[in-house]
Amino acid sequence: MFYREAGQFKASYAADQQIFPIRQDRIAYYTLLAVAFAAVPMVANEYWMATILIPFLVMSIASLGLNILTGYAGQLSLGTGGFMATGAFAAYKLSTWDIGATFGLAEPMHLHMVFVFLGAGVITAAVGVLFGMPSLRIKGFYLAVATLAAQFFLLWLFNKVPWFTNYSTSGVISAPPRELFPGVVITGPMAHPVTKYLFLLSLVVLLALGAKNIMRCHLGRAWMAIRDMDIAAEIIGIRPMRTKLAAFALSSFYCGIAGAAWAFLYTGSVEPLAFSIEVSFKVLFMIIIGGLGSIMGSFLGAAFITLLPVLLTNGPRLLGLNIPVDIISHLEFMIFGALIIFFLIVEPHGLARLWQIAKEKLRLWPFPY
Amino acid sequence: MRLSKFTKASVYTMVAAALTVGVLAGGEARAEDGQYVPGMVYRTGPYAPGGIPWADGYADYFTLLNERDGGIGGVKILYDECDSAYNNDKGVECYEKMKGQGPTGASAFQPLSTGISYAILDRVRADKIPLITSGLGRADASVGSVFPYVFTLPVTYWAGADAIVQYIGQQEKGALKGKKIALVYHDSAYGKEPIKTLEALAAKEGFELSLFPVPHPGLEQKATWLKIGRQLRPDYVIMWGWGVMNATALKEAAAVGFPMDHFIGVWWSGSEVDMNAAGAVAKGFKAAQFILPGNSFGVYKDLKTKVFDAGKAKGEAAEHGTVIYNRGLGAALLTAEGIKVAQDKFGKKPLTGEQIQWGVEHINLSPERLEQIGFSGMINPVKLSCNDHEGGGSVIITQWDGKEWQPASDWIMPRREGFLRPMYEESAMAYAKEKGITPRDCSKE
Incomplete structure (x- = not known):
């Protein structure tokens, strides 16, 4: 309903070749930039x-x-x-x-x-x-x-x-x-x-x-x-x-x-x-989880690998659970590992592909055929 | 089918997003009155066997202070832990997370990792929080005029290296000339610390020094020890190891038949954990210590009644009195003493890192004071000043008899005047120049 490019006509080659040919994508991109540059430093x-x-x-x-x-x-x-x-x-x-x-x-x-x-x-x-x-x-x-x-x-x-x-x-x-x-x-x-x-x-x-x-x-x-x-x-x-x-x-x-x-x-x-070699593996996992051959995937993978562990270590504290730090660390490894496997089973082509599927679904929503 | 999987994934993503927002909202201090003491510990990762007893000792001492005295000067200690896994990035994350917590921010950090202390060395200066690197970290940080917020009491690695060489000199009746000494070290900032001192000593005393780096985590040392045991055949081997590297080195040394009583480790290489992992071959191995193991010291009387018997101890009873547990107690004592001295000046209320810096800088653990707090005999007296952040601590060599550590020497005073101190100064001034720091004038304070 909202995410549909019907009615957006390209009148020039430049318009046809731009990075985000769909207007909604462009809006989302500029909003994201604005949030990252202006809102995040303030908040x-x-x-x-x-x-x-x-x-x-x-x-x-x-x-x-x-x-x-x-x-x-x-x-x-x-x-x-x-x-x-x-x-x-x-x-x-x-x-x-x-x-x-x-x-x-x-x-x-x-x-x-x-x-x-x-x-x-x-x-x-x-x-x-x-x-x-x-x-x-x-x-x-x-x-x-x-x-x-x-x-x-x-x-x-x-x-x-x-x-x-x-x-x-x-x-x-x-x-x-x-x-x-x-x-x-x-x-x-x-x-x-x-x-x-x-x-x-x-x-x-x-x-x-x-x-x-x-x-x-x-x-x-x-x-x-x-x-x-x-x-x-x-x-x-x-x-x-x-x-x-x-x-x-x-x-x-x-x-x-x-x-x-x-x-x-x-x-x-x-x-x-x-x-060390662990960093090399980490970056490799990022692009595998994020999506090989995708710029967006690089960011999604980096977010998954760097942000999730921080979230998992801080999560129990915020929920008010007083769990000893060593158990939190071990839990982090287990949940993180399970999530990697889960995501790769759901979508072997990475989070970027998941994002793409989401966009395709959105185009048809609310009347999928 | 596709859709349901997708829906599931979206639900999980949303849960994750909700948690993210939760973290954003949280992360702030819990509103409780008291002095916040951060515990940057590692109970996981490859170095956990050494990290756990230290963390337990550190925590138990603050539990004791809270239970027995209601904190320090009536101000309750709010102790909190963060697991760094001996990983520098995680350590930095812990530091950033903890530095602003509690009513007045973090009192003092003790990361128990040379790597992490290097990583937060510059940050503590900007944030005005003391960093105590007791028997670890950057040796030239002993120069208080350049490193106002870093404390190396009671000894640095350079002092440790000098003490070990002094001990070898005693064993050899002063004739070190022409002897061969090998250094087996963890190939990291930690292991490289003593090299400069040992090189200077080699030039001064005329012994021949050979270096053997061991890559992290230190499980592969066969080639190193074949070279030491079969080719070089040194008179003494000094080790700067940590974690699994220690037990591996002991086993490999035994495999090439190197005499254990000529094998001397720094304090991080001499704990019960390593000796038990190495087994019977470890008998005779020596290690330098600045805090003695044992549970007959005064402080243990109160620990037993107020903490252990009350079921408030962090760890198991077996670790009480071990080398690293005692070092955790000693480390906690230094933080607590810094807070106490600061309270004497600034009043009995939660203090800021800047005020505690003054306190740590004026620590005077005299024999009387040590007796009073029950650490007599466990640690030697130290007294800090504006320019001397090491405080003149001393080192003792102990030997593993197969069951426990026995003192093998008297307390050895490292040669600071005229030898280590000029080296500290030179290195610290180079650091100040690189960082554009103007050293403070200690004669005015």
Whole structure:
């Protein structure tokens, strides 16, 4: 009744090709943006901002990244944690780099945070291309094993070489305090969660928009062709090496930014252990549960995996039940596991597909045939 | 059929959404008058065997204070736990959740994890809440002028490393030159802490140091110990382990025939849990401690009548008097003493973190005070000041006789003046520079 596109005519190619061709979707999208940018910072308290929304947004970037590689280009990867670590350490090195001293200036000068994040992404993209090389010969689960090498090698490297941590004795890096605009601190302990959240949200919106559009242009189509049948794709003129490596580069770019954001905007300090193999699996589960090959799915999956455990640990308390913390933790694991199985049985193609079915039903509602 | 599944899924989604709204609405403090003490503990995860007795000891001491004295200075202690699972992200989440609770916010945090203390190190400065890292955490945080809100009493890892080397020196009649010492460590922020000190000591005393990192969680050490036992054959092995890593190391050391009495662990490697898991092979293993195990100390008299016999203990009776349970008691004592000292200055009412910071900074656990609160003999005296947040605690080496820990040395005073202290200062100043912190002037306070 409400969700019906009857009567919405497209008069130009631009109108026909837009991301949300249905008006209701557009309205929903802009409302969501307005809520996220304006309402949430006003309503949510610091705890919500700093420990629930920020990690959710960071993990959304990471799962966007992996979804590009695995969901769209069909290259299974378990190196996400390693790439995120690369992003974090690259951002650390870039942000603590005293340009003034390098170029013989009197004043110490530091890279602006925006360039730090971009630089971390670009460096990670280069590393990703390097570790994407085997994908030209290896496919499927075997590739997953090859990307494991990235995971373990990169973490080992950051643990082993003290240069990466600026010779810190403990191997922990922490974000130096930096400003986004003069007077607006964005990293370090003095940064307000709202500033961090808004910066991160802008980053997420830009990256998601970028990803969505790349998926709709020739590159995205080439990736999907490779994913669906690489030999056929090769025959119609898609160059596998360039296409696959581009997927690795872009995916790692996203993961690198996610890693930098994790270290700089969320925890404030990390050791390589924070990006262990568990993170790689977590991001992989996010895109599997959210929906492979779907931008929306990346967000749904990230929300499911990061928000649900927080909800489950805090749930019993809010209902007024005084359950010991260890039992809550164990309950969390059990309920969480059960929910994953439940959702995958109900919809093996992920939450994004569930959303799509819901939309189809809505179109016919209230008169399904 | 499709529809019904879909409907079911929607119902579940709605339930989840309703819960979300619930969380949004909640998360605020319960309105009860008293001093809120957060317990950042881990009762789950791979390090739970060590986390549980500590958490029980920490909780039981506050139960004792509430039951016996009606809190501290008549102000009831509101103790609450959050499970961090020894996971840094969860620890940060716990911290953010707990820091604003209670009438005056959190009193002091003790995360029992070097990783988590690193993660919240900067945050406590911004939030003005003391962070007590008793026998763990960042050693250079002993410099109170740079780290006003971080306390390392009674000893740091660097002090522990120095004490262990001093002990080895005593065993070798001072002749450390040319000896080979290996460090087997948990490859994380925690395990890496002593390296710098041991390297400095190696240069100073002339022994040869070899490093053996063990990846988390530490179940795979065969290659490490083959190299130690068959190839390097060091005179002593020092271990910085935690959790399952400890028992695994003991078993592997026994498998390559390394003599146990030349194998010395830091305090986190020397608990009954690890020894019992390793079994008979652990006999003779040594560990440094800063709080002695045992249940004959004064505080246990009241604990028995007011807490254990009243059925108010958190854990099982078997853990009372063990190394880590006692360390939990000791840790709780430090928080409680900080609150008490702060109350003496600011009045007997719920205090803020900033006021308790003053209290912790002026802790003076003199022999008389320790006797009075029943901790005499369990912990050595400490006295803090504005610039010294470590307080001059000492370390004792104990040995596992197959059933319990026996003291194997006297209390050893780490060489702070002229050795550790300049190292702390240097490292802390580098931190201050990187973070743009202006150290406060302690001569004026």
